[in-house]
Amino acid sequence: MGHKMIKKLIKAAAILMLLAGPQGGMAQDRPVLEIDVGGPVIDPIPVAVPRFIAENGGADRLAIDIAAVVMADLVSTGLLREIPGSAHISGTSNFNAAPQFADWRVVNAQALVTGAVSTSSDGRLVVKFRLFDVFAQQTIGDGVQYTGSAEGWRRMAHKVADTIYSRITGETGYFDSRIVFISETGPKNNRLKRLAMMDYDGANLRYLTDDSAIVLAPRFSPNTRDVIYTSYASGLPQVYLMNLETGRQSPLIDDALNMATAPRFSPDGTKVVLSIIEGTNTDIYLIDLNTRSRTRLTTNGGIDTTPSFSPDGTQIVFSSDRAGRPQLYIMPATGGDPVRISNGNGSYNTPVWSPRGDMIAFTKIKSGRFHIGVMRVDGTRENLLTASFIDEAPTWSPNGRVLMFFRETAGANGAPQIYSVDLTGRNLRRIDTPGFASDPNWSGVLR
């Protein structure tokens, strides 16, 4: 029975990953995943995360807060649901004692997370946790301990949740990550925009620019130390590079008349691919970050824009209206003949290569509706995940399981908010931001 429950738990999670292809390598300490292709809609696994034990007086608050962040992370996946504290029969008072499995079984918790938190006077924080399969009455993996500074407690909570997620699903986690985006205020005909950054769950929001110039489409460098984006600071749309530690920003291309948009880093972080506007034409260029030399990758008279590298750095997907409405094309990262991959009705825009390498996410516009969709790299198996007045600009979670994008409502009071959705189209959620928000870009897992 117990073993079967774990399997069921894992299988449920696996069904949500069908589109995601082969597994990334982690989580060796669990049974082999069974992928059920014909699987029905998932019943989330009930999980209990009782208040973490505070091992000293100063840790009381953090013990509560960390458990809450862990639970919020797990529930946000749609794969798990919370057994609320009010339903718990027993708590945990001793981290090293075995849980009262019978009490957890009665409240129908299938997974149980216990934890302990201690702080020291020099601001150090230690977080320990264990994950249990309640029906099997055994731990899933070993207990883990994280040490860090107390002010980084949210990141430690996200790391705990990442490990739990990884053990349950076999996927790498994505909670310890950040979003860079455009924060927006003001009426539709005088919108003010600022570059902003936040944790993946909306916490720790920080503004990176003021609202004096239009800013667009920021993207993290692969090591999350820099952000590249389009700004009208000079009056023209130009691409800027910002170092997140120093806050220093500088134009990427040293040419006052240059107009450039849609920048994105290469996977090794040494190059930037972007669009340069010249007259009626927009073409894709590669900029070497060391030499700042420029290589032209497309020469077509159409609008070639929103390039995105494959994770191995060998190819680039982009959108082009060379055949009429915008469609998706793939070309070698050194330039060369592009191959069209999108073939449906409507237009295809803002392609983004998945971190796993096997899928492309995009914005599709058809019959006046916007969709976030995914397709295989060869253009097959197109799947539209969302539909609304405007759904635009998908970005992948670090593990390729979830997409964020922005949704803008129609009309005079229309405004954008950031949403996330699973690769399956399930689990649509709005990310909580103080104002309007758009153009999200998801970092890799932080180091």
Added chain:
Amino acid sequence: MTFIKAGLVAVSLLSLAACENGGIFGGGSGGGTGAGGSGQTPGAIEESSLEYFATQIGDRVLFAVNEATLSDSSKAILDGQVAWLNQYPARAITVEGHADEQGTREYNLALSARRAAAVQNYMVSQGLLSSRISVIPYGKERPLEICSTEVCWSKNRRAVTVVAGGLGSV
């Protein structure tokens, strides 16, 4: 009595100017225009003024969905702009390209550049020095009208010619 009448006319002129300017970025007259400030009398707008350019010649041309082609009526407006600019050779212009909200931000930015460049190219073909023309593409960042129907979208798909310089610099 005459004084009161003049005051009323000035008020109605001001409100007219406010209407035509619409949104903050829709004026297209580069700032400093408006009948109130210059103390002009109605019906006799100074031909050299930015107001004349905006209201009598027309400071903008409109485009079909996803298109950057200039219609014959658009070309007629641009011909008028070129003629005016030939008369006032000290004036330089910025052509601001715009798109409606039915497209992604980055595509529409390039589309609006294509529209502005189409205006620029036409003016150059009509003899205007390209050095007098600069271009800024705004994509869908600066809508003039804010409803989400074709009534507004048709006005947002525009290229606006903004004449540089204050009123005294002719």
